[in-house]
Amino acid sequence: MFRKQKSLIGLDLGSQTLKAIEISLDGAEPVITGFARVEIPAGSERSVALGQLCEQGKFRSKAVVTGVAGQNVVVRYISMVPMSDAELRQAIRFESDKYLPFDAQDVVLDCQRLERRTAGEGEAANEEQISVVLVACQKSVIHSQLQEVILHGLQPSAVDVDVFALANAWELSSAGASVAEDGTPVGVALVDVGALRTQINVLLGAETCFSREIGIAGGDMTQAIARRLGLELFEAEAVKRTPGEREVEVARAISPVLEDLVSEISLSLDYVENREGVRVEEVLLSGGGALAPGAVDFIEQALGRPTRVWNPLEGLRVDADRVNIEELEASAASLAVAIGLASRVRAA
Ligand SMILES: Nc1ncnc2c1ncn2[C@@H]1O[C@H](COP(=O)(O)OP(=O)(O)OP(=O)(O)O)[C@@H](O)[C@H]1O
Numbered sequence: 001m002f003r004k005q006k007s008l009i010g011l012d013l014g015s016q017t018l019k020a021i022e023i024s025l026d027g028a029e030p031v032i033t034g035f036a037r038v039e040i041p042a043g044s045e046r047s048v049a050l051g052q053l054c055e056q057g058k059f060r061s062k063a064v065v066t067g068v069a070g071q072n073v074v075v076r077y078i079s080m081v082p083m084s085d086a087e088l089r090q091a092i093r094f095e096s097d098k099y100l101p102f103d104a105q106d107v108v109l110d111c112q113r114l115e116r117r118t119a120g121e122g123e124a125a126n127e128e129q130i131s132v133v134l135v136a137c138q139k140s141v142i143h144s145q146l147q148e149v150i151l152h153g154l155q156p157s158a159v160d161v162d163v164f165a166l167a168n169a170w171e172l173s174s175a176g177a178s179v180a181e182d183g184t185p186v187g188v189a190l191v192d193v194g195a196l197r198t199q200i201n202v203l204l205g206a207e208t209c210f211s212r213e214i215g216i217a218g219g220d221m222t223q224a225i226a227r228r229l230g231l232e233l234f235e236a237e238a239v240k241r242t243p244g245e246r247e248v249e250v251a252r253a254i255s256p257v258l259e260d261l262v263s264e265i266s267l268s269l270d271y272v273e274n275r276e277g278v279r280v281e282e283v284l285l286s287g288g289g290a291l292a293p294g295a296v297d298f299i300e301q302a303l304g305r306p307t308r309v310w311n312p313l314e315g316l317r318v319d320a321d322r323v324n325i326e327e328l329e330a331s332a333a334s335l336a337v338a339i340g341l342a343s344r345v346r347a348a
């Protein structure tokens with residue numbers, strides 16, 4: 001689906017906040033040449049916010065990459081007998097019913113061979129097989145997403161999966177060095193806490209070996225604050241972002257949500273570590289939900305692993321004539337997916 005182009009917009013259609021990052025290639029160097037972020041007001045149409053986003057961004061390009069997430073996307077890590085990439089593409093069409101809860105004719109399927117041999121889900125490792133990640137998304141979901149961006153004058157260039165975009169952003173930023181000095185791959189967990197969902201992508205070296213989506217995130221924290229502090233949702237949202245003197249109260253109100261979230265993350269990390277025989281050394285948080293008062297410390301303590309919010313802008317040059325750097329930096333934590341989507345400009 002790629003055409004020659006030097007600028008590409010990564011459009012993250014988040015459930016609460018729309019984020020767009022344009023990356024242009026200056027020679028081989030990626031440079032951020034556009035940025036916009038618009039919150040979708042409660043109860044309002046996404047389309048209005050998207051219109052504002054396109055206006056705000058003053059992008060050079062119309063070419064856009066969006067991502068899919070949620071229940072309409074299924075990602076599976078499977079084992080296959082060794083075969084060429086062309087054969088693999090054929091084979092998954094026939095294999096897909098085994099792994100997917102959808103009718104094959106209703107979905108867009110894609111797959112990628114993994115470098116690292118991992119045991120498929122529910123299997124023992126078998127050295128004679130290859131590991132493949134299989135992705136399926138309902139056609140209707142992709143069609144309506146494409147239609148929406150076309151209506152706003154954009155030209156879809158590719159559709160990615162949010163949780164993989166997260167890993168691409170990590171790889172693009174200078175933060176993404178995940179190989180130990182002796183060359184062995186280091187396990188890191190990228191965890192993006194959004195409004196509606198939390199996405200986990202565990203990388204070994206540069207490669208994803210596990211991904212999962214959890215339906216617990218910032219929106220649940222806002223609801224917990226509203227309940228515990230007797231506030232309206234919009235007030236709870238404001239106090240979560242700027243708690244001032246109520247910081248301790250807010251942190252206490254959201255702790256049951258964080259407990260639930262951490263227990264899901266912990267299950268995932270245990271599963272990967274057992275399956276791969278490695279240790280996840282570090283947890284790297286992104287997404288607006290990770291900024292809630294006390295969240296980083298809570299997660300770090302509960303998971304017993306070094307945990308921090310990472311900045312996907314690190315090491316990326318920004319065109320200061322086109323982008324307000326202060327505004328960009330202020331949103332950094334929630335831009336990982338948009339940056340990862342736009343990073344595909346390098347493949348153009
Ligand atoms: N400064 C802040 N402090 C605390 N929470 C914040 C802050 N800024 C944003 N949030 C929360 O982050 C969430 C939005 O983050 P983000 O933009 O990553 O989500 P999204 O991409 O729209 O959602 P999703 O990925 O679930 O579709 C909201 O729950 C919001 O309340």
Ligand SMILES: [Mg+2]
Pocket residue numbers: 012014015194195287337
């Ligand atoms: Mg998001």
